[in-house]
Amino acid sequence: MTKTLTAHEQAxxxxxxxxxxxxxxxxQRPYSWKVEQASELVEDLLGFMRxxxxxxSELPPYFLGSIVLVKAETQPDATVVDGQQRLTTLTLLLSAIRAHAENGMARAxxxxxxYDQGDIILNTENHYRLTLRSKDEAFFQDYVQHEGGVEKLVSLNSELxxxxxxxxxxxxxxxxYxxxxxxxxxxxxxxxxxxxxxxxAVSTPDLDSAFRIFNVLNSRGLDLSATDILKAEITGKISEKIRPIYTQMWEELEEDLGRDEFNDLFGHIRTVYRKIKPQETLLKExxxxxxxxxxxxxxDEILKPMAVAFQEIGDSSYTSQQNAEKVNASLTWINKVEFRDWMPPTLTYFVRHRNDFDLILRFVSDMEILVYSMLIRRVGVNDRIDRFSKLTTSIEAxxxxxxxxxxLALSPVEQYSTYxxxxxxxxDTHSARAVSLILVRLDSLLSGGxxxxxxxxxxxxxxxxxxxxxxxxxxxxxxxxEKRRALVHRLGNLALLTRRKNSAARNFDFAKKKTAYFTKNGISPFVLTTQVLAAAAWTEEVILARQDVLLSKFEQHYRLQDRKSPSDAMLAAIGG
Structure with a gap:
């Protein structure tokens, strides 16, 4: 019976x-260990040795973990499914020790x-113990594996x-070190x-078996992301002839976005298809x-278009012949909100309509209204996910x-509740972060954007x-x-500062507070605060008048003018 898996503990x-x-x-993803991981390896080794x-020969063995290989039991050729970081870094460390060695036998x-050096007499070439991906193969041989390479590498000033x-x-x-x-x-x-x-060394003769082992090890805590496993699974299904092209495409998308954002993108893609709150791991779903x-x-049809849209949306970098500035302004404000449940339907819409600049502007403008209404109404995560999932379904249909x-539209009840x-x-009713964002958005509306x-x-x-x-x-x-309590936490009594709160300044009289606390060199960068500086007194009438002015800006931008008073139907809907 042919063995499908072998595991050997090897020095x-x-x-x-x-x-x-x-x-x-x-x-495989490129070599990714940083100095933090490299230093941890050598310090652990030295600490154990010392x-x-x-x-x-009397020292207890030091276990470096496991590697997963596609390898026939009787053949030396081994494709590394898991373990490249350790194998590469161990090779680099040994090369650095060799560079310091004074004894020729030690270096040899x-x-x-x-690596085994080739023999000109026997007409054999160099035989390397470890060969990196094609992009880094020659570099690794020249600057790490060959003698004198590490010395050249540390002094290399080229862009890499x-x-x-x-x-x-x-x-x-x-x-x-x-x-x-x-x-x-x-x-x-x-x-x-x-x-x-x-x-x-865990070896199996076929790629599918190796991936299964890889996944089991990953679920038990190895430092691998779901996207690493998906990359291996998905690109592994592509024919060898064109696999390098798609592997390079995948890696360029990951590099453009950055590893963390790339992982986030896969979470959003999952939600586009799943349309509910995650129930299992990203990998499984x-x-x-x-x-x-x-x-x-x-x-071609999912990852690349979604990645392009994700970068445009997240960076507020939409480009078009018209409306780009307005679209990016709305995207900038949406991106400031702490929750990201709005991303899946926005990705879905951009992939389908990004070249229709009028539709994109209309969509992101209304998405901003919906997102900020949810923030203002303190809509919970489950209700947000449900709403945005329905929106994704509507876009797809x-x-x-x-x-x-x-x-996408606010209902009359939602409009009234926002107002x-x-x-x-x-x-008093919202978090400090939410209040700050709402006021900064209001300030931008007052400033004309x-x-x-x-x-x-x-x-x-x-x-x-x-x-x-x-x-x-x-x-x-x-x-x-009672009147002070009714006024103190309302919009009409709030201002913005570019400094941390000063408890000692809170009770200053109005004139001193304006000059010593609300301004720097007599001015403030916020329209909201400049309004305060223009007031001679701060009475109930002043606060209420300012409240009306500020609310009117929000009413206009969020289209709430007709929702100040609830109808009977609205009152019934909200339990009034």
Missing amino acids: ISKIFSDDYIFTIPGY SSIGEL GISKMI SDSQNRLRDNAKFYMK LSKIGIGEQLRLAQFIATRCYLV FRVHVKFAKAEQFI GEDLWASKSP EALSGPIY GAIYSYNTISVEHILPQTPMAKSQWLEWIPEA
Whole structure:
């Protein structure tokens, strides 16, 4: 009976021998370990080695984990499904030790673990223990595996790819780190790695079996993302002839977005297809619900268009002959909201209509209204996901998004509830972050949309203090405590500052508060605060008049003018 899986605990000297010829396939992500991981490896090795005294042969073994290979049991050729980071970094560390070695035999012994030199007499070529992806293969041979390579690498000033930059950074760290320990300990470290450090090599003769093992190991805590596994699975289904093209396309999309954003994109793609709150892991739900006939189709027709749209939306970088500035202005404000449930339907719409600039502008303008209404009404995550999932379904079905009952449109009840929340004690009912964003958006509307908010700190301040001091001017202007409580947390009594709150300044009299706290050199960058500076007193009448002015801006932008008073039907709908 043919074995489908073998697992052997092997010393590194055996791993880096003629028993294995490791190749990193093109579908693997580039080398990604940074100095943090590289330093942790060598410090753990040295710490373990130093903790034991005596001959190397007497030291307990040090376990480096497992690697997963596609490999026939009787053949040395091994495709690395999991383990490239450790194999690559161990090779780099051994090369750095070799660079410091003064003993020729030591250098030759380390080189033997890295590659076999070709023989001009026997007409044989160099035989490398580890071959990286094609993009980095020659670079790794020249600057890591060959003698003298690491010395050239650390002084290299050329512009490099991300993976090559990480190799250079880690090489610099290792060369500097090793220079601080003695030659004897460097040699002992190489001997310890070769003879007392072990990997479990898990081998299976076919790719599907290797992926299954890879997935099991991943579920138990290896530092792998769902997108790494999906990349391996999806590109692994593409014919070898065109696989490098699609692998490169995948990696370029990931590099353009950045690893974290790329992972987020897959979460949004899952939601586009699943349309409910996640119930299982991203990996499991993606496999079950994201349907495509061929792997190439997924990359061409789903991943690439979604990635392009995701970058335009997230960076507010939409380009078109018309409306781009207005579209990006709305996207900028939507992106400031903490929740991201709005992204799946927006991605869906952009993929279908991005070249119709009038429709895109209309969509993002209404999406901003919907998103900020949800923020203002404090709509919970489950209700948001349900609403945006219905919107995604409506977009996919080609329905009229501007019909009165469209999921994109605010219902009369929602319009009234938005107005009521804005009219009330908003500072008391919303989080500080939400209030700050709502006020900054209001300030931008007052400024005509031209203001830029790039301050390190923006805080919300009450003009009439929450607890004015006895016998203060504030109590003369509004002596009734009940009236003060009714006014203090409303929009009409709030301003914005570019500094942290100062508890000592909150109870300043109005004149001093304006000059010493609300301004810097007599001016404020916020229209909201400039309004306050123009007032001579801060009475109930002033606050209410300002409340009306500010509300009118929101009413106009969010189309709430006809929803100030609830109809009987609306009252019934909201339980009034």
